Amino acid sequence: MCQADPQEPVKVEKWDGAAVRNALDDEIRQILTKEYKYEENFQLPDGRLFISLLAVGAAGWALLWDWWHPFPASREVLVLCVVSYFLLMGALTLYTKFIEKGVFVVAKKKDEVGLEPAKVFKARSQLERFDDIYKLELSMHTEGDKSKKSARVCLEKSIASWFDSEGTLRKDLLRKDVDKLHRSVQDASSKKS
Numbered sequence: 001m002c003q004a005d006p007q008e009p010v011k012v013e014k015w016d017g018a019a020v021r022n023a024l025d026d027e028i029r030q031i032l033t034k035e036y037k038y039e040e041n042f043q044l045p046d047g048r049l050f051i052s053l054l055a056v057g058a059a060g061w062a063l064l065w066d067w068w069h070p071f072p073a074s075r076e077v078l079v080l081c082v083v084s085y086f087l088l089m090g091a092l093t094l095y096t097k098f099i100e101k102g103v104f105v106v107a108k109k110k111d112e113v114g115l116e117p118a119k120v121f122k123a124r125s126q127l128e129r130f131d132d133i134y135k136l137e138l139s140m141h142t143e144g145d146k147s148k149k150s151a152r153v154c155l156e157k158s159i160a161s162w163f164d165s166e167g168t169l170r171k172d173l174l175r176k177d178v179d180k181l182h183r184s185v186q187d188a189s190s191k192k193s
Contacts, residue, residue, distance in 0.1 A: 014167040020159050021127040023169055024134060028123055029105045031178050038107035038121065044100050051095060055088035102126055108143065118143040121185070122150075132158045140185045151189035155181050 010027065012019040033040045062081030066074045102124040109119040120143050126135040133156055141150035155177060162174045 010169040010171070012163075012167050012169070014159075014163055017127055017129055017131075020163070021125060021134070024127075024136075024159070024162065024174065025104045025123075025125055027169060027171060027174055028125075028136070028178055031175060032105055032107045032121060032123065035175075036107075036109070036182070038109050041106040041108055041120070044103055044106060048092065048095060048100065051088055051092045055085050055092065058084045058088065117145070119189075121182075127159070132160060134159050136181065138181050138185045140189050151185050151191075153181055153184040153188055 010023050012023045014020065029040075032038050058081045062074075062078050062085075065077045065081070068074075069077075071078075103122050104125060105121075105123045107121045107123075109121065111118065120141055122139045124137045124139075127133070136155045136157075137152055138155075139150045139152040157177065161177075162170050164170060
């Protein structure tokens with residue numbers, strides 16, 4: 001079903017859980033957007049970047065204000081900027097925990113004819129610290145569906161299934177599992193409707 005472009009192999013330190021998860025997430029993103037040719041939606045990361053931009057802006061303003069008006073005169077502005085920075089960092093933490101919820105890609109499959117609404121796929125992953133089980137959830141719903149019903153399928157597999165002993169990602173094995181998951185979520189969605 002999917003044809004992969006010959007790319008440089010992805011090699012990670014196999015004992016670094018964050019690097020392993022990022023490599024898997026990036027490859028799954030490539031499969032959905034490049035191979036399936038789905039359009040990626042950037043609203044979730046844009047929200048995170050906007051909150052971060054506001055926080056950095058508050059820190060930058062505090063720095064500039066202190067440069068123009070040395071410390072005793074800038075006390076109120078510094079306090080306001082420091083408090084707003086910490087509030088924005090708290091908002092960012094809540095955003096990633098309750099809004100993003102581990103979703104690393106949102107991709108739309110548009111109807112070629114344009115008669116039906118787009119199908120929206122969300123991929124979410126989890127890899128606990130000191131654990132080798134990678135949990136991948138793929139969900140699909142119809143864009144504009146007011147009921148917000150979505151079909152979800154999950155895959156839990158050891159990372160050793162996709163990485164060789166040198167830490168090189170076996171893209172062909174990962175692609176097979178993602179293809180199965182993709183077919184399963186479409187089947188589950190058609191059964192619900």
